[in-house]
Amino acid sequence: MKQTDQTLLEQMRITDFEIEYRKTLFNFSHSDADALIRFHSVAEARIEPLVTQFYELQTSVPEIALLIGDSDTLARLRAAQRKYILDLFSGVYDLAYVNNRLRIGLVHKRIGVEPKLYLAGIHTLKQLLNTLITDHIGDTPERLLTLQALEKLFMFDIALVFETYIRSLVAEIESSREKSEQYARGLEEKVRERTHQLEDVSRTDPLTGLLNTRQLSETLTKGLRQAERRGEPLAVAYIDVNDFKLINDQYGHQHGDEILRFVATTIRRILRTEDSSFRYGGDEFCIVLPNCTQEQAELIVTRRLYEEMIQREECVSLSVGCASTGPNEFCSPEALIRQADERMYVMKAACKQHSTETAAPSHTEK
Numbered sequence: 452m453k454q455t456d457q458t459l460l461e462q463m464r465i466t467d468f469e470i471e472y473r474k475t476l477f478n479f480s481h482s483d484a485d486a487l488i489r490f491h492s493v494a495e496a497r498i499e500p501l502v503t504q505f506y507e508l509q510t511s512v513p514e515i516a517l518l519i520g521d522s523d524t525l526a527r528l529r530a531a532q533r534k535y536i537l538d539l540f541s542g543v544y545d546l547a548y549v550n551n552r553l554r555i556g557l558v559h560k561r562i563g564v565e566p567k568l569y570l571a572g573i574h575t576l577k578q579l580l581n582t583l584i585t586d587h588i589g590d591t592p593e594r595l596l597t598l599q600a601l602e603k604l605f606m607f608d609i610a611l612v613f614e615t616y617i618r619s620l621v622a623e624i625e626s627s628r629e630k631s632e633q634y635a636r637g638l639e640e641k642v643r644e645r646t647h648q649l650e651d652v653s654r655t656d657p658l659t660g661l662l663n664t665r666q667l668s669e670t671l672t673k674g675l676r677q678a679e680r681r682g683e684p685l686a687v688a689y690i691d692v693n694d695f696k697l698i699n700d701q702y703g704h705q706h707g708d709e710i711l712r713f714v715a716t717t718i719r720r721i722l723r724t725e726d727s728s729f730r731y732g733g734d735e736f737c738i739v740l741p742n743c744t745q746e747q748a749e750l751i752v753t754r755r756l757y758e759e760m761i762q763r764e765e766c767v768s769l770s771v772g773c774a775s776t777g778p779n780e781f782c783s784p785e786a787l788i789r790q791a792d793e794r795m796y797v798m799k800a801a802c803k804q805h806s807t808e809t810a811a812p813s814h815t816e817k
């Protein structure tokens with residue numbers, strides 16, 4: 452249930468029973484209530500000069516004058532004070548009366564009236580009323596009874612006002628604690644996000660978005676361990692762009708970058724979900740293919756890579772070497788990469804030989 456769905460009385464669990472209990476705590480009896488009623492007509496007759504005198508004293512304190520602020524507020528406060536004084540001498544101190552006192556506490560907290568100023572106000576009012584009682588009732592037991600009854604009622608009221616005041620303070624502290632916790636949670640979330648981003652940055656090659664060399668040795672070591680456990684083969688494909696230096700020299704470094712990104716995208720496109728791709732160096736790439744033999748890797752990588760290249764009509768020539776290990780005996784990650792690299796060089800040599808041969812007639816024609 453929301454706080455705004457409950458009255459102050461409900462929030463503070465104040466019932467008729469609780470009110471009676473509080474009266475006994477302050478020793479406030481029916482005879483006290485009766486004594487106050489008997490003075491009601493005097494209080495009513497003197498209400499205007501009493502309220503005027505009260506606010507003259509109050510506004511003579513600069514801090515209080517500043518809090519009251521303007522004549523409209525002062526008029527409203529005067530009306531409320533008039534009602535309060537008459538309520539004090541009404542003899543009825545029920546739920547409605549208590550609710551008004553609770554509201555006073557809340558309002559004082561809201562507008563920032565410090566307890567010392569509230570208490571000073573009560574003290575002033577009590578002195579004015581005591582003077583009024585003393586002036587109107589002769590030196591009889593009735594005078595003492597009325598003064599004591601008023602004193603008890605003031606204590607009863609102050610307790611109520613302070614309880615709401617304190618409750619409102621506690622709620623404020625709770626709310627700012629919640630805000631701080633929320634802020635801390637937000638910060639934690641940001642740190643987590645930034646950590647993920649930094650991890651991604653440290654794992655990937657910024658140009659192609661593929662994983663970097665550091666990740667290759669980690670992935671390969673883990674992959675080999677898993678392959679050994681499962682009794683499966685594991686393959687590595689080594690890819691190198693042919694004559695990449697020439698591309699850079701002829702079309703510029705930026706175009707060279709585009710070619711590298713294009714090769715990376717093509718590699719990503721042909722891979723299975725379980726494969727991982729890496730940029731190994733300038734124009735060199737590696738693929739780790741779990742549960743794959745050398746022949747299967749050649750089929751997956753070499754053939755599909757060429758098919759893709761032809762489809763995209765991109766004039767890039769690649770050399771690919773595949774090697775696998777397992778499922779019975781496993782070599783080291785370094786040895787596996789070396790084998791794939793060597794096979795790639797065999798292919799590159801063949802490509803170079805082929806291009807020399809195809810270029811030869813034109814040379815001879817010269």
Ligand SMILES: Nc1nc2c(ncn2[C@@H]2O[C@H](COP(=O)(O)OP(=O)(O)OP(=O)(O)O)[C@@H](O)[C@H]2O)c(=O)[nH]1
Pocket residue numbers: 658691692693694695696697699703704705706707708711732733734799
């Ligand atoms: N555009 C671009 N070029 C790069 C990058 N990293 C390395 N390179 C260049 O890539 C070229 C690689 O040249 P080489 O290792 O001689 O290879 P190649 O020209 O492909 O020759 P082969 O491997 O024998 O076919 C060098 O000129 C490097 O400067 C990069 O991030 N962007």
